[in-house]
Amino acid sequence: MAVSRSMSPAISSPTTPFYHPSSSLSIFPKTHRPSHLFRTITFSTTSNFPRNSKTSTSVSGIWDAITGGAGSSREALIAIRRGMVLFRQGDVAGSVAEFDNAIQLDPRQKAYLWQRGLSLYYLDRFEEGAEQFRIDVAQNPNDTEESIWCFLCEAQLYGATEARKRFLEVGRDPRPVMREAYNMFKDGGDPEKLVDVFSKGRASEYFYASLYAGLYYESQNEADKAKVHLVASCKSPYGERLDDYMASLAKVHCQCRKWEL
Template identity: 50%
Template sequence: MSALDWKRHGMELFSQGDVSGSLEQFNKVLDAFPEELPYLWQRGLSLFYLDRFEEGAAQFREDTKLGNNDSEEALWCFLCEARSYSLEEARQRIPDTGKDSRAYMNQIYKLYKQGGDPQQMLGSFLKEDRGQAFFYASLYSGLYYEALGEFEPAKSAIMSACASSYGSTSQDYMVSVAKVHCKTRKWC
């Protein structure tokens, strides 16, 4: 099998809720093609959902070295390190990213890096058509609430992401992440 085949299979398994199986596939990629490490952000997500936070943070830090201005790997690194250390230490350690091409991701990154009220940030997206920006703002607000230990607002935000028009129809891998999150928390 090629690296791409294993990666696709891992993504399929994750989307089906088989997080352990997905990690096995992503690790096969690394065993055969170690140079793929900085491109396996999906592996970091699997590690997060298996409560292997230090390994997850290390994976996301590798991904941020690519310098592609994608803030999501930095956010997931923060989420892993908030579990391994503390919220404040995770905030201090969050990798710097350049300006993300998605304006809403820059707002989300600012919330994680500087702190603040996720509901206030999320409120700016409520006027949206419940599309992509609303989905991402809801997902990452929910994850931030969970890092704060506020589980009811976390549940509400992530379930709103899943129920959004984008969350209901998109094939985006992050939609699978939101659904797996709900499943692992027994919210659905």
């Protein structure tokens, strides 16, 4: 999930990893890190794909030629776009229905659908969410944010201590803020310190520090502290952007928790 997840569709291939501003998934890459999918809502076709976009396109193209599934692949991409729009509008259940539809149309998409995992978290379908993120990380062993979100799902299922024992270790994220966030979730840490360190940095860094500080507190069942940081992330300059899926997620989080912004 670069520090912004822009959403240009990428045709997924049955190989490689993903990036979130650090992630990249099958269809829409995130632009935070160097290997993730976009989480922005620009439905144009850019070359900011998660993995090696040339390999992805050629492999999926060959596969479609053999199976005659090119139409299904296009329909699946459209379904994912619809799901992302619905999520941003706060219709989380509707987004999952579209993501599931995309998988029916093109089963290859499931291995990269980080967007579905996020939606499942907000429907309290934590076991399915954790499964989705584990599948994602299996494709992209360098995806920091998918690792964290798997932890967040499993913390709700088993508690933070047990979830940490199951923590998915991934490669080094190029973004300092996500490296620190990853270490905090993996080993335990101080969310306040994370926010303080990046409070005077780039707008994107403050946003992500606040977002993940709030999510960390939620994993510890400290709702009041989680609210402070999630609301701060939404109100930050970066949180007002429309081109990053995670900025929308922060707002959806507050909406689901019935927190006023």
